[in-house]
Amino acid sequence: MSMIAAFYGGKSILITGATGFMGKVLMEKLFRTSPDLKVIYILVRTKAGQTTQQRVFQILNSKLFEKVKEVCPNVHEKIRAIYADLNQNDFAISKEDMQELLSCTNIIFHCAATVRFDDPLRHAVQLNVTATQQLLLMASQMPKLEAFIHISTAFSNCNLKHIDEVIYPCPVEPKKIIDSMEWLDDAIIDEITPKLIGDRPNTYTYTKALGEMVVQQESGNLNIAIIRPSIVGATWQEPFPGWVDNLNGPSGLIIAAGKGFLRSIRATPMAVADLIPVDTVVNLTLAVGWYTAVHRPKSTLIYHCTSGNFNPCNWGKMGFQVLATFEKVPFERAFRRPNADFTTNTITSQYWNAVSHRAPAIIYDFYLRLTGRKPRMTKLMNRLLRTVSMLEYFVNRSWEWSTYNTEMLMSELSPEDQRVFNFDVRQLNWLEYIENYVLGIKKYLLKEDMAGIPEAKQHLRRLRNIHYLFNTALFLIAWRLLIARSQMARNVWFFIVSFCYKFLSYFRASSTLKV
Numbered sequence: 384m385s386m387i388a389a390f391y392g393g394k395s396i397l398i399t400g401a402t403g404f405m406g407k408v409l410m411e412k413l414f415r416t417s418p419d420l421k422v423i424y425i426l427v428r429t430k431a432g433q434t435t436q437q438r439v440f441q442i443l444n445s446k447l448f449e450k451v452k453e454v455c456p457n458v459h460e461k462i463r464a465i466y467a468d469l470n471q472n473d474f475a476i477s478k479e480d481m482q483e484l485l486s487c488t489n490i491i492f493h494c495a496a497t498v499r500f501d502d503p504l505r506h507a508v509q510l511n512v513t514a515t516q517q518l519l520l521m522a523s524q525m526p527k528l529e530a531f532i533h534i535s536t537a538f539s540n541c542n543l544k545h546i547d548e549v550i551y552p553c554p555v556e557p558k559k560i561i562d563s564m565e566w567l568d569d570a571i572i573d574e575i576t577p578k579l580i581g582d583r584p585n586t587y588t589y590t591k592a593l594g595e596m597v598v599q600q601e602s603g604n605l606n607i608a609i610i611r612p613s614i615v616g617a618t619w620q621e622p623f624p625g626w627v628d629n630l631n632g633p634s635g636l637i638i639a640a641g642k643g644f645l646r647s648i649r650a651t652p653m654a655v656a657d658l659i660p661v662d663t664v665v666n667l668t669l670a671v672g673w674y675t676a677v678h679r680p681k682s683t684l685i686y687h688c689t690s691g692n693f694n695p696c697n698w699g700k701m702g703f704q705v706l707a708t709f710e711k712v713p714f715e716r717a718f719r720r721p722n723a724d725f726t727t728n729t730i731t732s733q734y735w736n737a738v739s740h741r742a743p744a745i746i747y748d749f750y751l752r753l754t755g756r757k758p759r760m761t762k763l764m765n766r767l768l769r770t771v772s773m774l775e776y777f778v779n780r781s782w783e784w785s786t787y788n789t790e791m792l793m794s795e796l797s798p799e800d801q802r803v804f805n806f807d808v809r810q811l812n813w814l815e816y817i818e819n820y821v822l823g824i825k826k827y828l829l830k831e832d833m834a835g836i837p838e839a840k841q842h843l844r845r846l847r848n849i850h851y852l853f854n855t856a857l858f859l860i861a862w863r864l865l866i867a868r869s870q871m872a873r874n875v876w877f878f879i880v881s882f883c884y885k886f887l888s889y890f891r892a893s894s895t896l897k898v
């Protein structure tokens with residue numbers, strides 16, 4: 384019997400960010416392994432015209448929850464969606480709901496965050512710092528609370544090369560930052576943002592670091608743990624391989640590459656691609672929840688959920704395997720044939736951006752205009768290249784994360800718990816994982832049918848022929864122009880033609896002699 388699964392039985396669990404990528408997988412696993420849990424409270428806002436109930440309904444009716452419904456048929460009765468907006472005071476939670484949360488909650492998993500790299504500092508602070516502070520305040524008023532698990536990121540200290548499982552202070556206190564956001568206007572905040580984030584690449588990593596400081600400073604008597612996952616990718620095993628539902632991390636770039644939009648990137652092939660499957664992060668999170676509540680460590684423990692030191696994969700290997708998978712299962716209606724050129728040189732990268740990305744976009748837009756349609760490719764390409772430029776920081780560096788606490792926890796688990804809540808990435812086969820990841824993107828993100836593979840392959844063959852034809856035509860035109868204008872080109876042309884002629888005459892003469 385799994386001790387961790389039993390621990391969550393009868394518990395009232397509060398999850399923030401339950402509608403997000405990680406939150407959904409966390410809920411799914413909780414219901415599947417502990418169907419006798421009492422209730423999961425989720426803080427949900429309304430979005431895209433959907434009420435909180437509609438959003439929950441959609442999640443429960445998704446493929447991700449198919450297995451859960453077999454194990455826990457009354458799952459909808461065990462989810463209590465509470466309207467909340469983490470950007471508002473008291474999260475805009477009604478009095479009655481707040482009362483219920485405060486008096487009943489046993490465990491909190493705080494997953495909500497803005498993960499956008501380009502969020503204005505004010506917004507990132509509001510969600511990643513102030514909301515965390517408010518949630519801690521709520522937690523301190525919960526008499527039955529056994530553990531508060533905060534999800535951070537392994538990149539909160541990406542300005543360091545070696546990162547230990549400790550909290551590194553930021554120069555300016557989070558409280559000062561929170562206060563200053565109240566009275567500074569947007570223009571001044573934008574101006575001081577680069578100075579505040581210092582050698583971090585974006586407001587996301589900076590505010591996640593501030594969030595950790597807040598957790599440390601406001602922990603009081605709470606039983607807290609922090610989990611720091613690296614780049615969270617599709618599921619490895621559970622509930623089934625390859626599930627993914629957003630474009631974050633490498634997923635968006637894999638789509639862009641598979642559709643032939645992105646063919647080159649400034650990336651270091653040997654740099655470690657510290658990807659971690661979302662189900663691995665969730666298994667560790669649940670194990671940490673159990674350990675923190677039951678063993679009540681004296682201080683706040685931080686757990687790195689990374690793959691690099693256990694089972695490293697690099698971007699080169701990843702890119703290679705992604706391309707190999709495109710051969711077997713291509714994406715439909717590609718713009719160009721997929722290709723992946725990794726370059727570490729900025730000038731080469733700019734050259735490829737011009738030749739491989741911008742030029743085809745301009746040509747295609749020209750074609751759209753000619754055929755009376757609205758041009759759109761250049762705009763799309765600009766957005767894509769902007770996205771790529773924001774991710775480049777992470778694919779040109781390697782980090783080392785120490786994992787003492789994560790390893791300690793692994794050794795504390797019973798063999799059954801190690802199996803049910805497996806977070807040992809040494810067992811992960813990268814080639815298989817990446818293949819399933821690409822397949823998952825095709826099925827669950829692009830919603831493409833496997834029956835369309837022959838047609839997609841046929842389309843790629845057509846693109847290859849167009850590519851050859853285009854290049855040959857381009858070469859002939861360039862050569863014709865050159866010959867017309869340059870004596871040297873004419874000489875070279877004469878030399879090549881006479882060389883071929885002599886070679887052919889020799890070949891013909893020697894074959895006649897043999898006869």
Ligand SMILES: CCCCCCCCCCCCCCCCCCCCCCCC(=O)SCCNC(=O)CCNC(=O)[C@H](O)C(C)(C)COP(=O)(O)OP(=O)(O)OC[C@H]1O[C@@H](n2cnc3c(N)ncnc32)[C@H](O)[C@@H]1OP(=O)(O)O
Pocket residue numbers: 498499500501536537538613614615630631632633634635636637639640645646647648650698701702705706722723724725766769770773774777778
């Ligand atoms: C030649 C290369 C080919 C490669 C072949 C094979 C690939 C295999 C190797 C891949 C190597 C490269 C992998 C790089 C991955 C590195 C990720 C590292 C991240 C680690 C950081 C820490 C991890 C975390 O803690 S947090 C989680 C990470 N967070 C994110 O990833 C968020 C990033 N996204 C953003 O910040 C924004 O979305 C932004 C700024 C990129 C774009 O904002 P904008 O306002 O312009 O647009 P959106 O409305 O958000 O979207 C516009 C448009 O772009 C699509 N899109 C969104 N995100 C991505 C993405 N990550 N990649 C590609 N496309 C994306 C979005 O859907 C929109 O499309 P529309 O069609 O316009 O709707």
Ligand SMILES: NC(=O)C1=CN([C@@H]2O[C@H](COP(=O)(O)OP(=O)(O)OC[C@H]3O[C@@H](n4cnc5c(N)ncnc54)[C@H](OP(=O)(O)O)[C@@H]3O)[C@@H](O)[C@H]2O)C=CC1
Pocket residue numbers: 399400401402403404405406426427428429430467468469470493494495496497498510534535536537591611612613614615616629631632
């Ligand atoms: N994905 C990754 O690669 C990594 C993620 N992490 C961390 O893991 C955690 C989960 O990330 P992930 O699931 O990928 O992120 P998502 O962007 O998928 O989910 C974010 C969640 O936060 C919720 N949220 C955002 N703003 C508000 C708000 N104002 N009020 C209420 N809820 C809000 C979102 O709700 P809604 O659906 O309404 O928008 C959503 O449920 C985050 O803390 C992130 O920093 C760490 C390392 C890597």
